[in-house]
Amino acid sequence: MIQTPEFSAISDAPRSTDQSLLDALAADLRAAEFGHDAISALLGPEANAALHRDQLVPALLVLRGAYAAPRPAALAVQLGLWMLGREFDADALDAAFPVLRIAGLVELGLIEQSDSGNWRASVDLRPHASDADAELWVASDPGAHQRTGVLRHDHVLGIGQASLTLAQITVRPQVERALDLGTGCGIQLFHLLAHARTAVATDISERALAFTRFNLLLNHAALGLDPADLGARVQLRLGSLLEPVAGEEFDLVVSNPPFVITPRRSGESTADQYTYRDGGLPGDRLVAELIAGIPSVLRPGGVAQMLANWEIGAKPDIDAQDTDEQEIPAWQLGPRSWLDPATEAWFIQRETATPSEYAETWLRDSSESRDPEAYAEHYEQYLDDFASRSVAAVGFGMVWLRRPENSEIRPLSWRFEEIGYPIEQPVGQYLAAAVAAADLLAASDLGSEHLLVAEDVTEERHQRPGAEHPGVILLRQGAGLRRTELLSTELAGFVSACDGDLSVDQLVGALDSLLGDGDPDFVDRLHDGVSRLVTRGFLLQMRNKR
Known part of the structure; x- marks a missing residue:
């Protein structure tokens, strides 16, 4: 009996059991020129900019005439299907996907029939520029702007601002082994494969790993992967935080973890949590545990980079003999208490939010404002939760960690900065130069x-x-x-x-x-x-x- 490859046939996720169907999809996307340049030219600058803000109306207005035509162009149909929430009949889809056809779209789990009898996308699929030579196509769950109702709790996030930020700040030396911790749909993994010989990607969600596998095989040519031997360069592992890689070491770890601070409720289960953002621990404990634990999976000289939230105004346990808390800005107290003295660290706080601002951001993110009663209830829970720990604000920023090659020499030591103004992305190369300068001065x-x-x-x-x-x-x-x-x-x-x-x-x-x-x-x-x-x-x- 032939066994189905792991994560290739997960319920309610794109299927990647048949490589010929994935190659047919890639051929159809390529033939329609489904990429940034062609989409921008089709929509024009204003509608294209609005689309990047998840505003669909300007693009739909631009394409209104195209969709009224007897046979819309393939690019217009693909854009409408994947990114604009449009429904199409079978003839339009067969014409827009002449190699894969509608039967292939169904077999891959990419479309579903609506109540009207037409077909709509069950995924969001869009181009993404990575460190590969060609654009990639990345599948994820449809966003709140594409579907009505509250997001599903096992929602697989697509190309968001946080994931783009992490990709832009990551230092990218050529490395032997890299880890993408909490891979989601695989964004960071795709970038890692341009400069890591092998990579491991982990997630607590089987659906997320199914999306990642689908995306890897859809883009195998651009990523330099052998679809018949994916494991030669990439391993996908299911599990929480560092559990799937315990006892292993990596040259580079990147993570956009589920760092959102969410009030815990009595009797809640994992199914009640938004897995893409909520780690299931009170306050900022997930981030604290991750920062304390990551050095254990770094090789000597290995580096980790991640995004994080931290509470400001809490009272972490810091030995007053080691540091005078009165001289340390409040936002640094928590992060300092998480760090191993032997670890080098660089924290850059980019912004802060009050408890009410924070609650509004994440209630809006999951579309809970569409249910007024639930919105009010959960808003109150956020404020009560922050008040229980005397939290005055929440900080957001970038974290760089290194396990020194020599435990006696820590060139960067601990560095904390607040940079709230716009910076020039990508800054990964700049951060690498700053670390190199510190190393050189130490030597x-x-x-x-x-x-x-x-x-x-x-x-x-x-x-x-x-x-x-x-x-x-x-x-x-x-x-x-x-x-x-x-x-x-x-x-x-x-x-x-x-x-x-x-x-x-x-x-x-x-x-x-x-x-x-x-x-x-x-x-x-x-x-x-x-x-x-x-x-x-x-x-x-x-x-x-x-």
């Missing part, structure tokens, strides 16, 4: 380095009319995290002289003789400022200068 003598000002850096000077000297000197980054540094007069002088000719010690010595005025802390203070500008990417090291 070399800063004083012997020759430095250059980064190409994207500009200087601003502000002074009162008639003043002899500027009162404020600012250094700004035009790329990456777009930081701004307030400079002292001596640090501004140092930056102005960074043309790579003189070493750091030579420049500091010259400035000390000009501006030090006998200050015993002048040199150390200047060295600290220079080190900060190097690790933050304002100044770059010239490794070939001696």
Whole structure:
């Protein structure tokens, strides 16, 4: 008896038992040019932009004439079916999918018959640009804007802003083995396969792993996979958090975990939780456990990157002998309490929300506002839950972790930043450069380095009319995290002289003789400022200068 491959035939999910049908679908999508460029040209800039905001009406208005025609173009039908919630008769689908035909769409579990007798999509399918050379097509569950009613609790999320953000911040060295923890429909996995020889993808949902398998095999050519031997490069595993990979080690771990803080209710079951966002633990405990546990699955030198929420205003258990809580911003207290002292960490808080703002965001996300009574009940539960832990706000941001190769040397140590303004994505390459700079400083003598000002850096000077000297000197980054540094007069002088000719010690010595005025802390203070500008990417090291 031939066994069905794991996750290839899960109820209410696309099926991936027959590769010839998947290849036929890919051929039809390719023939219709179902991709970003063709869709944008078909809709025009305004309707296309609205579609990216999940607003369907402008696109439907643009295509109204096309759908009224006896035989709409294949691209219009495919766009309407997969992304606009349109229904079509059998003839229109057979014409738009001449290789797969309607029978193949049914066999793959991609369409279903509506009460009207026409056919509608049972999945959302859309193009996605990955690190592969070609666009991919990614299937997920239809969103709230495409279907009426509250989302199903085992909803498989598609290409959302959080998943795009994680893909853009991920550092991408060539690695032997990578892990996508909580893969969903597989977005992060697709990016990993461009620079990891093998990858493991885990999820607590069988439906999610079924979508991931379908997407992998649909896009096997672009991803460089052998559909007859998928396991040679990718393993799909069912389980919660780190359980499926306990005892293993990876070079790179990425995760967009179910970090949403949701009030726990007496008697609730897993079926009552939205698996794509709700980890089933009180408060931010899921994130806490994950951050504490991830170093155990990292190889020495291995890195993990993830998105997370954390509660602000709670009272974590921190030994007052080790850190003075009064001097630490409130949002850092929780994350600091989760970290192993041997782990390097970089937290960047991007935004915060009050308890009521947070409740509204996630009630709206699951379309619970469509049921007024349930909405009011669950809103109250959110506020009561936050009040029970004295939570004043919830933070959202990026997390970078590393297990040092040498436990005695932690170049980055713990770094915490708040960056609430727009940054230039993708920043993965910038983060990699910042970490490399910290590593280099830890391994070399800063004083012997020759430095250059980064190409994207500009200087601003502000002074009162008639003043002899500027009162404020600012250094700004035009790329990456777009930081701004307030400079002292001596640090501004140092930056102005960074043309790579003189070493750091030579420049500091010259400035000390000009501006030090006998200050015993002048040199150390200047060295600290220079080190900060190097690790933050304002100044770059010239490794070939001696």
